[in-house]
Amino acid sequence: MDIPFLTFPKGGVHPEESKALTAHLETEIMPVPAEVDILLNQHFGAPCTPLVKKKDVVREGDLIGEVEQGLGAKIHASVTGTVKNIGTAPHPISVTAPSVTIQTDPEAEPRTYEPTDWTRFSREELLARIKNAGIVGIGGAGFPTHVKLAPPPEAKVDTLILNGAECEPYLTTDHRAMLEHPDQIIEGAKIILIILGITECHVGIERNKSDAIAAMKKAVDDTPLGGFHIQVDTLKVKYPQGSEKQLIQSISGRKVPGFGLPFDVGVIVQNVGTARAIYDAVVLDKPLYEKVITISGKGIQRPANIQVRIGTRVRDIVSYLGGTTPDLAKVILGGPMMGFAISDLDVPVTKTTSGVLFLTDDEVDANAHGQCIHCGWCLDACPMGLSPNEVGVYVEAGRAGETAQFGVFECFECGCCAFVCPAKRPLVQFIRLAKRKAKK
Amino acid sequence: MTKTDSRLWAVSVSPHVKSGESVEKIMWTVVGCLVPPLILSIFLFGFQTLLITLISVGSCVATEAVSQKLLHRPVTIKDGSAVITGMLLAYIIPPGVPYWMPILGGVMSIYVAKHLLGGIGFNIFNPALIGRAFLVATFPVAMTSAWLAPIHDASIFKYMGSGVDAVSTATPLFVLKHYGIAGLIEKFGSLSSMYGSFFIGWRPGCIGETSALLLLLGGLYLIYKGYITWHIPVSMIVSVAFLTWVFGGEKLFTGQPLIAVLSGGIALGAFFMATDYVTSPTQKSAKLLFGTCIGVLTVLIRLKGGYPEGVCYAILLMNPLTPAFEQWFKPKRFAPQKGAVK
Numbered sequence: 001m002d003i004p005f006l007t008f009p010k011g012g013v014h015p016e017e018s019k020a021l022t023a024h025l026e027t028e029i030m031p032v033p034a035e036v037d038i039l040l041n042q043h044f045g046a047p048c049t050p051l052v053k054k055k056d057v058v059r060e061g062d063l064i065g066e067v068e069q070g071l072g073a074k075i076h077a078s079v080t081g082t083v084k085n086i087g088t089a090p091h092p093i094s095v096t097a098p099s100v101t102i103q104t105d106p107e108a109e110p111r112t113y114e115p116t117d118w119t120r121f122s123r124e125e126l127l128a129r130i131k132n133a134g135i136v137g138i139g140g141a142g143f144p145t146h147v148k149l150a151p152p153p154e155a156k157v158d159t160l161i162l163n164g165a166e167c168e169p170y171l172t173t174d175h176r177a178m179l180e181h182p183d184q185i186i187e188g189a190k191i192i193l194i195i196l197g198i199t200e201c202h203v204g205i206e207r208n209k210s211d212a213i214a215a216m217k218k219a220v221d222d223t224p225l226g227g228f229h230i231q232v233d234t235l236k237v238k239y240p241q242g243s244e245k246q247l248i249q250s251i252s253g254r255k256v257p258g259f260g261l262p263f264d265v266g267v268i269v270q271n272v273g274t275a276r277a278i279y280d281a282v283v284l285d286k287p288l289y290e291k292v293i294t295i296s297g298k299g300i301q302r303p304a305n306i307q308v309r310i311g312t313r314v315r316d317i318v319s320y321l322g323g324t325t326p327d328l329a330k331v332i333l334g335g336p337m338m339g340f341a342i343s344d345l346d347v348p349v350t351k352t353t354s355g356v357l358f359l360t361d362d363e364v365d366a367n368a369h370g371q372c373i374h375c376g377w378c379l380d381a382c383p384m385g386l387s388p389n390e391v392g393v394y395v396e397a398g399r400a401g402e403t404a405q406f407g408v409f410e411c412f413e414c415g416c417c418a419f420v421c422p423a424k425r426p427l428v429q430f431i432r433l434a435k436r437k438a439k440k
Numbered sequence: 441m442t443k444t445d446s447r448l449w450a451v452s453v454s455p456h457v458k459s460g461e462s463v464e465k466i467m468w469t470v471v472g473c474l475v476p477p478l479i480l481s482i483f484l485f486g487f488q489t490l491l492i493t494l495i496s497v498g499s500c501v502a503t504e505a506v507s508q509k510l511l512h513r514p515v516t517i518k519d520g521s522a523v524i525t526g527m528l529l530a531y532i533i534p535p536g537v538p539y540w541m542p543i544l545g546g547v548m549s550i551y552v553a554k555h556l557l558g559g560i561g562f563n564i565f566n567p568a569l570i571g572r573a574f575l576v577a578t579f580p581v582a583m584t585s586a587w588l589a590p591i592h593d594a595s596i597f598k599y600m601g602s603g604v605d606a607v608s609t610a611t612p613l614f615v616l617k618h619y620g621i622a623g624l625i626e627k628f629g630s631l632s633s634m635y636g637s638f639f640i641g642w643r644p645g646c647i648g649e650t651s652a653l654l655l656l657l658g659g660l661y662l663i664y665k666g667y668i669t670w671h672i673p674v675s676m677i678v679s680v681a682f683l684t685w686v687f688g689g690e691k692l693f694t695g696q697p698l699i700a701v702l703s704g705g706i707a708l709g710a711f712f713m714a715t716d717y718v719t720s721p722t723q724k725s726a727k728l729l730f731g732t733c734i735g736v737l738t739v740l741i742r743l744k745g746g747y748p749e750g751v752c753y754a755i756l757l758m759n760p761l762t763p764a765f766e767q768w769f770k771p772k773r774f775a776p777q778k779g780a781v782k
Contacts, residue, residue, distance in 0.1 A: 010772065015457055169457065245774065255775040331449045332456055341451035357456075365458035366450070370516065371561040373463055376722025385773040389722075407773060415455030422461045423561075429453035 005207055007236035008246040011383035013416045015169050015239055015337065017208060018363075021296045021303045022172045027180060029307045030320050032079050032104050036311030037089035037348040038064065041097040043142025046070035050100055056083045060111045061287050064100055073144040073351075074134035075100075078289035078309035080108035090347045092333045092340045099348070102311070113284035118191065126195050126282055133281030134288050134351075139163060139174070139242075139271030142352040145278065148268065149195050155263035157196055161251055162189055164205040164212065164272040165235055165242030168335025170296045171355045174272050176305045177292060178205065178212035181276055182219035186230065188275030191282050193228055196268060201230045202251045203272070206237045239337060240414040244269050246383055258410045273354075288351055295321055299328030299358030308349055314356055315345040330364045332357040337415045370423040378417035378427060384410050388417035388427040395430040400437035408434045463560075466667050467520030473658030474527045474712065477648040480641055485535035485588045486599040489647045492535070492542055497526030499546025507555035521560055525549050528568035531648025531708060532752065533575060536586030536599065536608065541579060545571035565759045566719050569752050576752075584747075587611055587644045609644045612703040613748040621689075621696060631696075638702035649705040659711030671727035672720060672734075673710040677701055679735025687743060706738070709751040719759040726769035734758050 041047035048065030052058060058077040065075035081104040089099035118126070131146035151157055162185070166174040178185060189201050203220075205213050217232045233251055235241050245256045247269060254265040262269050270278075273292070280286040289310050296303040301322035308317065314331065318324055332339040333347065334354055349356075378388040386407040394403050411431050418427040481489040504522040508515045529545050549571030554563045576583045589609040591598055612634075615624050628634045628643065637643060641651025649655075662668045681697035688695025700706070705713075714720060714734050721730050734754045741750025 010774065013459070015455075015459070257775045258773075260775075329450060330452075330456060332454075336457040337455040339454055339456065341449070341454075341456060343448045343451050345449075359456060364456050367458075367462070370463055370519070371559060373561045373717050374722065375466075375717040377461075379722050379771050382771065383774065385771040387771065407776065410774065410776065413454070419455050419457065420459050420461070422459075422463045422466055424458060424462065426453055428455065432453065 005234050005236040006250040007238050007241060008249045008383060010385055011381050011416060012238040013381050013419050015419060018169045019172050022294050022305055023175055025305050027176050027292050027305045027307055032309060033312050033316040035101060035103050036079055036309055037099045037101050037313060038075060038078060038311040039089060039091060039097050039099045039348060039350055040065050040075065042350040043136055043352050045072040045144055047098060048072060048075050050086050052083050052100065054083055054086060058083060058102060061289060071144060071147060073136045076134055076287040076289045077102060078311050079104045081105040090344050092342055092347050113286045115283050118282045123195055126191060129282045130278055135277050135281050136351050137271060138273045138277060138351055145274060149192060151263040156266050157263050157268055158198055158200060158266045159252060160192055160196060160198065160201040161247060161267055161269045162203040162272050162275055163242055163247055163269055164203055165247060167206060167239045167242040168337055170357050171294045171335050172305055173292045173294050173354055175209050175212050177273055177276055179215050182215045184279040185272050185275045186219045186223050188279035189230060190228060191278055192270060199228050203232045204235050204247055204251050205232065206235045206241055208237045240383060243412060243414055291349060293349060293353055294355035296355065297358040298360045298363055299325050301325060310351055311348045313346050313348050317356060318345060324358055327360040328358050329361045330359045332359065338413060367424045369425045372425060373423055375422060377420040381416040381420045383416065386411055388431060391434050392425050392427050392430040395433050400434045403434040404438045408438055464519050467524055469665060469667060470524050471520055473661055476654040477651050480651050480654060481647045482596055484590050486591060487596045488600055489535050492647060493527060493530035495539055496530035496542035496546050497523050499543040500526035500550045503547050503550035507551045511555060513559060522550055525567045528712060529571045532572045532646045532705060534586035535588045535647050537582050541575060545575045548574040561718055563718055565756055566713055566716050569713060569756050572752055573756060589644055590642050611644050617748040635698055646705065649708040652702050652707040655707035655711055668715040671724050672714045672731035675728045675731030676710045676714055676735045677706060679732045680706055680738055683736060683739040704749040705751040709755055714755050719762055721762055721765035721769060723769040723771065726765040730758060730765060
């Protein structure tokens with residue numbers, strides 16, 4: 001009998017998964033590069049102020065940047081070596097950003113961490129460890145985790161959802177994490193449950209990762225759960241299944257309202273990778289300065305899942321993996337649906353980088369766009385029930401300021417509309433422009 | 441390091457992958473679905489149906505190229521949309537019209553009804569139907585009398601060069617309107633034999649409208665491909681059948697729904713014209729209402745209007761209401777405001 005797999009009802013698309021390139025490859029550890037560029041502005045929130053100066057000697061794991069005020073997360077040295085420069089480095093979104101360049105000491109011994117019994121820590125101590133380790137949501141926008149795990153008292157959170165959907169094509173880092181370290185993820189989930197003072201946890205995984213589902217279920221069965229209820233839910237394969245609002249709806253049936261946050265409906269969502277980083281931070285007292293990323297696409301000689309130091313330049317990853325192929329057309333930080341195309345291989349890996357894709361001409365679409373033919377496919381594809389077609393026509397007519405009526409501020413830029421558009425219209429680009437011009 | 445390493449790479453806004461669908465693919469698929477009725481029409485009315493269709497398509501494509509040049513827009517004749525307009529225009533004119541008539545219709549369809557209104561995506565009316573409406577208004581005699589009787593001996597050059605008057609016949613709907621169901625049976629045989637021959641398409645009518653079977657197959661293929669949905673065709677056909685059954689006879693509930701659906705341009709209009717993306721609504725509930733309204737207007741024109749057939753004007757009357765339908769029927773937003781939980 002077919003089990004009905006959980007999913008969201010409205011919209012969504014089925015891009016080619018392209019995960020077979022790397023899904024079977026065990027995570028390998030890339031040797032430490034000669035130099036790293038650690039961006040001080042890695043994600044959502046305020047940029048960090050550097051705490052080191054030129055020629056300082058730093059050890060792997062040392063604090064090198066902190067936010068003075070506002071929302072943010074601490075930044076740590078990812079290698080042992082000497083601070084070569086405090087300047088700027090190419091940034092995937094803002095072109096360039098302030099950064100700390102560290103020249104690696106090739107003689108340095110890697111730092112090791114011993115596990116401690118975390119169950120003796122209070123809630124505040126657990127949160128402090130997460131804050132001190134600079135943990136952010138590594139699956140997406142990089143929201144500081146210590147802030148997310150301390151919702152306002154009036155929010156009645158009753159459910160934790162771990163996001164293992166990994167619905168972006170090509171990417172397999174969450175998949176590998178669930179296969180290789182399911183026990184650490186479950187342990188991380190328990191830490192989060194203690195912090196939130198709740199017992200209910202769901203792990204949502206798309207059914208195309210059946211081995212990961214089995215591994216996670218086994219880890220749940222093998223761990224003494226105490227009073228916790230941790231359940232692995234199989235999700236239908238549909239993009240954007242891993243989007244926060246869609247995932248919450250699929251698993252709990254609740255809808256996060258526009259301009260609202262998950263805790264408004266009693267839910268906190270964390271990526272499975274973040275749960276593992278929380279394990280590292282709390283159990284090992286290890287800051288977040290390493291990251292498993294997927295390097296894939298037909299444009300790289302050797303696709304792989306590799307663990308790299310934050311700040312590793314894409315160029316170094318390319319040479320480690322044997323270079324690019326001659327028909328490489330586009331380099332993307334992140335997935336092909338929502339990732340950022342980069343023009344320059346000197347861009348460094350940040351805490352939120354989930355992968356680097358090297359796509360060839362036959363993998364990307366570079367067709368010129370035409371006029372909207374009003375087929376309505378984008379309306380069917382949009383998981384938020386918006387009208388991307390209208391936004392596009394308004395923007396082209398120079399009336400981007402009037403597009404709030406079509407819900408542009410509810411758009412999270414999943415790209416389903418532009419994916420299905422037969423006229424190849426750059427609808428996400430139109431919507432981004434509309435967001436800048438429209439009034440809330 | 442590879443030699444390509446220092447290059448600057450192309451960037452664009454996400455998504456970087458797209459579905460394999462394109463406007464060209466959709467349009468040329470529709471063209472393909474329109475070919476079988478054309479082949480049938482050659483055996484049915486003779487070789488000149490092919491000639492008229494080619495002239496109409498040629499006129500539309502040439503007009504599109506010239507219009508786009510004149511209006512300083514990119515020339516997009518390869519996308520196949522002008523070819524569809526040309527085929528549809530030919531399919532809704534009688535097979536015995538003079539050859540220059542589709543040229544004129546094509547210019548009207550493409551230049552006036554399409555490009556003067558902004559080109560693909562911005563036309564208010566279905567261009568092919570505007571072409572036909574223009575020809576009916578300008579050359580009413582030819583457009584309402586140049587019918588040919590179906591050929592029964594495979595002599596496809598039979599009507600070439602013959603005068604229209606010598607061979608003209610009457611369409612089922614014309615007979616039905618003026619002589620009633622008794623006249624129809626007298627002319628086309630028993631009801632049961634009529635169902636069969638009308639379904640296959642062996643009856644007088646416009647070039648491409650006669651075969652409900654081939655048009656249905658083409659329409660089903662487009663539905664299977666996801667290019668159109670069933671909502672407009674089904675609601676239109678059902679409402680025509682229902683209203684004809686209720687009001688089409690001498691007394692209430694004595695009309696002939698099957699004859700109504702199998703004659704005139706119902707199948708062609710329902711699957712290939714009323715479903716035109718630009719001039720029909722996008723939401724499913726809107727499509728159902730839109731199709732029903734076309735059916736209602738079709739029956740109204742057929743039973744009470746001056747013309748025996750009403751599909752063309754019914755669709756044209758509904759086309760400009762599309763923007764209003766889009767206003768009335770909007771996609772359901774996920775959860776627009778705070779507090780709108782569950």
